[in-house]
Amino acid sequence: MRPYDMGVLFDECADRGSATRVRLDRPFDIAPDEKVDYGVGELAVLVAEVSGWLAAVGAGAGDRVAVLKPNHWDYDLIACAAVRLGAVPAQLSAHLPPESLAELLRRLKPAVLVTTAEHAALGADFASRVITLDTPEPGAIHVDRLRGHRPPPPRRPGEHEPLVINHTSGTTGTPKLVVHSTSTAVRKLAGLESVRLPAIGVRRDDTLANASSYAHGRTFCWTANVFCRAPARIVILSGQHPDAVDVLLRRYPPTYVEALPAAFVRFRPLLSRLDNPFRDVRVFLSSHDAMHPPVVRDYLHASRRRRPLWIQSWGQVETGPITFRLLTRKSLAVRWDRHPPTRDLGRPIPIRTRLKVVDPATFEPVPRGRPGLALTRTPARCLGYVGENQRWQEKHDAGWWNTGDIAVHRRDGRVLLLDREVDTTLGLSCLELEDVLEDRLPGVLECVVLAMPGKDPLPVVVTDTGRVDAAEWTGAVHDLPDLQPPRVLTWDEIPRTGTGKVRRLALLTMLTGCADTPGTGRWT
Incomplete structure (x- = not known):
């Protein structure tokens, strides 16, 4: 079954005999009772x-x-x-x-x-x-x-x-x-995922767990495709506190997990518990934001499956996924590398998407292997922006969509993501530095590197305690480009979006009193 009419999606799935059960971590806000278990x-x-x-x-x-x-x-x-x-x-x-x-x-x-x-x-x-x-x-x-x-x-x-x-x-x-x-x-986004693919496709005996921002377009498409594939059970997690989800996940151990990067970070303490609820997962899928190597590595090693996979995709609300890559334990084995593997986003989706990298000033294509502004061509591009038609018009040209991301399209076809254009700094990648710092500082929850015009980047370290060991920090940055002294904050002190992304301009303003960035911000 392929999805089409979202208004009667569940009616059509029920008519086809779907036996999928949905288990909630709390009752729906729209329901008058305390029901937490639903059939289609x-x-x-x-x-x-x-x-x-x-x-x-x-x-x-x-x-x-x-x-x-x-x-x-x-x-x-x-x-x-x-x-x-x-x-x-x-x-x-x-x-x-x-x-x-x-x-x-x-x-x-x-x-x-x-x-x-x-x-x-x-x-x-x-x-x-x-x-x-x-x-x-x-x-x-x-x-x-x-x-x-x-x-x-x-x-x-x-x-x-x-x-x-x-x-x-x-x-x-x-x-x-x-x-x-x-x-x-x-048709284009949900329909693509509703195809039953070997290894990474959803199976009828799967238990899916989803911990997302349900106001986001990703879950609307997820809803369209996953019910057409009729897994045995779906577990919906609306919160991110590990203790709040632990009992439900242990009762229904998932085999397929999709979650926000922030949720994966918050659930990480569960991996070390005796009854690790992620022990039977064969596929992990992250969306919305970059994932850093230590988190991906920990989840892959927490699964007792022989070859668990991590699906990493890059895309936008306006386009859906542009590239994808499968990460394995082997691909995450190297530590301390100045070029972490999660910056490699894989290749554009075959047949469906195309990619080119251009000079941000002239929009002329740059040679493979050189950084530039990433443009994509996809049949899933959105219809427009409400109330901002001019802004939408400026971001596409002759069928190519301006992602606003700085990337390298390598000679082998792979895409290496560097930064958003608004954050770009000549000669370095803030995202790459974040990966390296998290790999070298195992006790931190997150690292954020903020670009500043005319100054060294400002690193922000997120820990449970709001402190970081000075000697560990010195060892972690010894071979990196010059950085300002780190600012150390707790998780709740970081301004975030509904998907858990760091609101980088808000954080920069909070710490420095200024929101100036090196990039133009023209295509954000």
């Missing part, structure tokens, strides 16, 4: 019920339905309910700063906002109608008043019409609102 048919009923709520407040074909709530997979169920009406869901992370949320809602002008009391007042300024899921609020409609409304018949989406809106991560400022269609998000 029950999910279809829940989506239809939510569609009835939205219809009851007047949402219809072409309307935008914004969703802004605590992180959970019911983001995608609400989105499917909106699609069922012919409306266009817009998923907004509650981790965004208030000023960013206000700007995104201003651009969207949604007919309906589904939210919680925390954001009801903000929504009232921009949305025609506001539905609250937790407590009644003045000017909003509480969800209990809408339960029981009969949904209208499903409306099949047009192939090339707007289907869903998701925002970019916002690491360098206000996120963009990215519009995808059924053709790009479902």
